[in-house]
Structures are given as structure tokens and as C-alpha cells.
Amino acid sequence: MFQIVSSGLLKKRAEAIEELYHLIVDIEEIFGCFVSLIEWDNDKSKDELQKEGGERLLEFLRKFKKNRIYFSTDTLCKLQLFADSIYSCTIDFSFALRMKLDGECPRDFTKQWVEANENYQKEIPKIRETIENEFRSLLCDEKI
Numbered sequence: 001m002f003q004i005v006s007s008g009l010l011k012k013r014a015e016a017i018e019e020l021y022h023l024i025v026d027i028e029e030i031f032g033c034f035v036s037l038i039e040w041d042n043d044k045s046k047d048e049l050q051k052e053g054g055e056r057l058l059e060f061l062r063k064f065k066k067n068r069i070y071f072s073t074d075t076l077c078k079l080q081l082f083a084d085s086i087y088s089c090t091i092d093f094s095f096a097l098r099m100k101l102d103g104e105c106p107r108d109f110t111k112q113w114v115e116a117n118e119n120y121q122k123e124i125p126k127i128r129e130t131i132e133n134e135f136r137s138l139l140c141d142e143k144i
Helices: 002-035 046-066 073-101 109-141
Strands: none
Touching: 002 046, 002 073, 002 109, 046 073, 073 109
């Protein structure tokens, strides 16, 4: 009986890991485009990317909250760090962009954009890699 219950919980944990990881990848790509200094004609606007990224981040936070029971405190901290870092890397540029879209002329707009891009490229891939390693460890340790 214990093996059946344990097996079911491990399956749910694996599903939670998969779902959260897919969102992490989507969020990283969307916000990466948002802060990117390269813009192509057919790309979504910065405003669209900001809204889409925000929606995905909110979805991540909801699913993260619902699945907390399957993870250790250390893993939870790494997942929270991802969300917090997305926010901290993009917030200044987000505000500056909002001001610009509202017709104001934010001071140092380009500087904020460049800093957001640099901080994002420096921080987010490292955090994602840490989460990937954590998820691999959880999946391998449990022999799922």
C-alpha cells in the first residue's frame, strides 16, 4: 500500500516539475525578448511581451504555490529566486517603457534598457541552470 501511495506522490511531483519547468522556459524566453536590444520587424512589441510575460509569471506563481508541498525548502527558495529575479531584472525598464508608451520622456530610458538586458543575461540563465540541476536531482533520486 505504501509503495502505491508513494508512487502516486512521485508521479505528481514529476508532473509538477514538468509543468513548472515549462513555465520557467517560457518566462525566460519572453522576458529575454522583452529586454533584448535587438528588435525585428515581425517581433511582438515590448508592450505585448511585457503583458504576456507578466501573465506567464503570474501563472508560474500560482502553480508554484499550489505545488509547494512537493518540494524541499531549498527547492522552494530557488523557484522563488527565479520569480524575484525576473522581476528585479526587468522592473526599472518596465516602468520606463510604460512612461514612454504614455507619452512621457523617461530619463535614461536607453540606459535602463541596456542595464535590464545585461542584468537579465547575467542572472537568469544561472538561476534556471540551478533549478534544472535541482529538478534533475529530484527526478533521478526518486527514480521516476
